[in-house]
Amino acid sequence: MQLVVPLVAQGELIGLLNLGERLSEQEYSTEDLQLLERLAGQAAPALRVAQLVRDEEEEARLRERLEQEMRIARLIQQNFLPGSAPEPHGWSLDTYYQPAREVGGDFYDFIELGEGRIGIVIGDVTDKGVPAALVMASTRSVLRAAAARLEDPGKVLARVNSQLEPDIPESMFVTCLYGVLDPKSGQFRFANAGHNLPCLQTEDGPVEITATGMPLGMMSGTTYEESSVEIGSGRSLVLYSDALPEAHRPDGEMFGFPRVIKTIGNGSTGANLIDELLEALADFTGEGWEEEDDVTIVVVNRDAMTRGSSGQRRELMSLTVPSRSGQEREVMDLVAEAVKELSLRSGQLEQIRTAVSEAVMNAIEHGNAGRSDLDVGIRVMADAKSLLIEISDHQAGGDTVERRVEPDLEAKLTGEQSPRGWGLFLIEEMVDQLDIDETGGRRTVSLTFFLEESKDG
Amino acid sequence: MGELTATLNEHDRVSVISIEGDLDGNASDQLSAVVREAIDSNPVRVVLDLAGLGFMNSSGIAAVVGILRQARAAGVELAATGLSDHYRHIFQITRLDQEIAVYPDISDATAR
Numbered sequence: 353m354q355l356v357v358p359l360v361a362q363g364e365l366i367g368l369l370n371l372g373e374r375l376s377e378q379e380y381s382t383e384d385l386q387l388l389e390r391l392a393g394q395a396a397p398a399l400r401v402a403q404l405v406r407d408e409e410e411e412a413r414l415r416e417r418l419e420q421e422m423r424i425a426r427l428i429q430q431n432f433l434p435g436s437a438p439e440p441h442g443w444s445l446d447t448y449y450q451p452a453r454e455v456g457g458d459f460y461d462f463i464e465l466g467e468g469r470i471g472i473v474i475g476d477v478t479d480k481g482v483p484a485a486l487v488m489a490s491t492r493s494v495l496r497a498a499a500a501r502l503e504d505p506g507k508v509l510a511r512v513n514s515q516l517e518p519d520i521p522e523s524m525f526v527t528c529l530y531g532v533l534d535p536k537s538g539q540f541r542f543a544n545a546g547h548n549l550p551c552l553q554t555e556d557g558p559v560e561i562t563a564t565g566m567p568l569g570m571m572s573g574t575t576y577e578e579s580s581v582e583i584g585s586g587r588s589l590v591l592y593s594d595a596l597p598e599a600h601r602p603d604g605e606m607f608g609f610p611r612v613i614k615t616i617g618n619g620s621t622g623a624n625l626i627d628e629l630l631e632a633l634a635d636f637t638g639e640g641w642e643e644e645d646d647v648t649i650v651v652v653n654r655d656a657m658t659r660g661s662s663g664q665r666r667e668l669m670s671l672t673v674p675s676r677s678g679q680e681r682e683v684m685d686l687v688a689e690a691v692k693e694l695s696l697r698s699g700q701l702e703q704i705r706t707a708v709s710e711a712v713m714n715a716i717e718h719g720n721a722g723r724s725d726l727d728v729g730i731r732v733m734a735d736a737k738s739l740l741i742e743i744s745d746h747q748a749g750g751d752t753v754e755r756r757v758e759p760d761l762e763a764k765l766t767g768e769q770s771p772r773g774w775g776l777f778l779i780e781e782m783v784d785q786l787d788i789d790e791t792g793g794r795r796t797v798s799l800t801f802f803l804e805e806s807k808d809g
Numbered sequence: 810m811g812e813l814t815a816t817l818n819e820h821d822r823v824s825v826i827s828i829e830g831d832l833d834g835n836a837s838d839q840l841s842a843v844v845r846e847a848i849d850s851n852p853v854r855v856v857l858d859l860a861g862l863g864f865m866n867s868s869g870i871a872a873v874v875g876i877l878r879q880a881r882a883a884g885v886e887l888a889a890t891g892l893s894d895h896y897r898h899i900f901q902i903t904r905l906d907q908e909i910a911v912y913p914d915i916s917d918a919t920a921r
Contacts, residue, residue: 681864702895709866761904764874765881771874774867774903781902 355380357392361400369395421482425455428485432492434462438470440535441784441802442738445472446623448630448649457484457526458593458646461492463499468535471499474547474591474650475528478567483524491516491526491568505530506543506565506576513545513568520569527567529591536785538583538654543576548594551616553587558617586656588621595645596629599637607636622653665733665740672727673712675720675745680712683730690732691739695804704739704801707782710775711743711797719745719795729794738784738803744796812836815843823919824852829861834868837875844876848883855880856918857909860891870903877908886910890918 357369369392374380380388429451437445447460457477465471473495477484491512498511508530516526529550531542542550546567549560565576583589592612599607615632616625626649634641669690673679687708688701696704712728720726729744759777763769780786785800813836814829824847832840847855857873880887890912892900900906912918 680866699894699898702893705864706866706895706899709864713866759903761874761908765878765908767878771871771878772868774870777903778867778870778899781899 355385355388357388359392359396359399361396364400366396366400366403422453422455425480425482425485426451428482428489429455429457429459432461432489433459438462438464440468440470440533442655442800443533443535444622444651444653444655445470446626446651446653448626448647450643450647452480452595452643452645452647454480455485456480456595456646457488458595458648459488459492460591460648460650461495463496465499465532470533470535471530472533472540472542472591472650472652473528473530474593474648475526475568476547476593476646476648477524477526479524483521487516487520487524487526487569490519491528495528495530499530503532504543504578505532505541506578509543509545509565509568509576510574513566513574514572516569517572525567525569527594533583533652536780538585539580540583540589540652541578541580543578545574545576548592548597551590551613552581552583553589553616553621554584558613560613583652583654585654586621588616588625588651588653590616590625590629591650591652592629593646593648595643595647596633596649598645599633599641599647600644601637601641607633611636622651625651625653665735667731667733669732670730672729674724675716675722675726675728676724677716677722679716679728680709683712683728684709687730687732687741691734694734694739697802697804700801703782704741704799707779707799708741708743710779710782711741711799714775714779715743715745715795715797718749719747721749723748734803736803739801741799741801742796743799744794747790747793747795813839815840817843817847819850819852820919822852823854823856824848824850825856825858825915825919827858827861829863831863832865832869832872834866834872836869837872840872841875841879844879848879848885852885854886854888856912856915857887857889858891858915858918859889859896860915862891862893862896865896865899870899870905873905873909877905888912888918890915 353370354373355371358365359367359369369388433449437447445462449458457479459475461473463471475491477487494515495508495512498508502508502511509528527547528545529542529547531540533540542563543565544563545565549562551558551560561579561581563577563579566574597607597609597612611632615629618628620628629649669686673683684705688705691704715728716722720728726746726748731742733740757769757773759773760769764771779799783799784802787798789796789798812830813832816827818825818827826843826847844855877887888910892911897911900911
């Protein structure tokens with residue numbers, strides 16, 4: 353090596369020009385040196401640019417790969433989220449799901465079980481990106497399979513845990529709440545594998561409902577406690593993921609559970625409640641906030657009964673009859689006549705007849721203890737969506753509510769139960785909703801039947 | 810519809826009880842008596858033909874449970890036919906259809 357010329361761009365050494373002996377074996381002349389320096393002076397910036405372009409391309413490739421991974425994660429996740437929520441009569445299931453830029457592991461699911469019941473799932477995998485999405489997908493499948501086979505939410509989660517636990521990476525686990533909604537009774541029975549507590553709107557304000565259990569995938573043999581709540585008319589049950597209470601403001605303060613609960617207590621329900629939660633969150637975090645984690649909210653809302661409070665229900669019939677055996681048949685025929693004009697579903701008229709005659713018979717025989725001086729009141733009301741039939745008695749059969757025994761055919765055949773006692777059971781099976789109210793010395797049994805949805809709605 | 814009439818007919822050791830009218834608490838004794846009469850002729854099966862059924866309430870269901878007990882005690886099979894969709898549904902929810910074979914029409918119910 354005879355000559356080394358540095359290549360410098362913007363004061364930074366980016367390479368060297370190395371020259372060996374000249375072919376003529378003569379020394380490099382001063383002109384040669386000047387020429388080489390000029391050459392180096394022009395080559396250096398060009399080289400610098402080339403290097404920058406190469407670095408840039410490298411970074412773009414990496415970014416592209418990450419983007420690609422995020423797209424895959426998002427795709428997996430979105431593919432496994434339900435396209436639409438079930439629409440049980442008298443209920444709405446509203447959801448909000450906003451994946452963070454770097455997709456987290458949130459998921460929710462609705463599973464249609466038998467007899468109109470709906471399995472509701474909300475969960476969160478403790479990781480992000482593709483690994484979390486894959487664990488989420490398998491949790492969902494295992495849970496769906498278990499829910500189809502097992503009745504009790506606690507047993508379902510225990511089964512899911514025992515199947516996931518051996519396969520799930522050490523560092524990962526899944527928080528998950530699974531519950532079964534019975535739209536007819538309004539009961540929501542659930543078990544909770546370490547997920548946020550669900551919050552229920554009640555007469556006394558919002559209440560968090562506890563059911564203890566370890567997250568899925570942590571420990572084998574975990575068991576899960578169950579809780580059951582009744583969702584009242586016009587009230588919502590709210591399920592949500594961590595990212596909602598744990599959202600941070602730039603100054604580090606968290607949105608926090610108290611703000612979540614307080615907002616739930618403001619009185620909005622269903623989709624409006626979701627909007628209100630998001631508004632409260634936006635007000636708190638301010639402009640330009642970006643989710644650090646997925647935000648998921650599921651609201652289970654029972655429509656408000658418009659009984660007695662709404663002008664939109666019109667009265668079709670109102671009468672009183674004395675408590676005499678056989679009156680139930682007359683009432684049944686009168687009610688059938690009065691509801692003829694409504695858009696009843698197929699077979700519904702027969703169901704109405706059966707439910708009304710049983711309810712009136714109960715009122716005569718039990719409510720009024722067969723005293724013909726006491727009357728039974730009947731009111732038939734309807735709006736566009738439902739038919740409401742109220743049957744009231746004087747609670748003369750004592751003020752204790754008759755606790756019914758679930759009729760069991762086998763027990764009736766062996767003589768352990770009386771062959772009778774099918775009345776309330778039949779009513780419950782015929783109606784879409786049954787409410788019993790005992791105030792002011794009267795008992796009112798409200799039978800609700802949902803009508804055929806009009807096509808233009 | 811109105812009061813119940815229950816008519817007994819025999820076809821080759823299958824007793825068919827045809828119900829006309831309403832099956833409620835008032836009908837219980839009459840139905841039970843006809844079932845006893847049917848069982849006394851030692852059939853292999855007693856078929857309730859409910860094609861003429863007007864209305865059946867919870868007392869009527871109790872009456873059916875009662876005759877099912879009678880048939881069981883005598884070791885006689887009880888079947889039903891002629892059920893409308895509504896009462897077929899009621900047989901399902903009460904699980905009566907698990908104890909009483911329900912046939913779409915009378916010829917299936919009496920076939921041996």
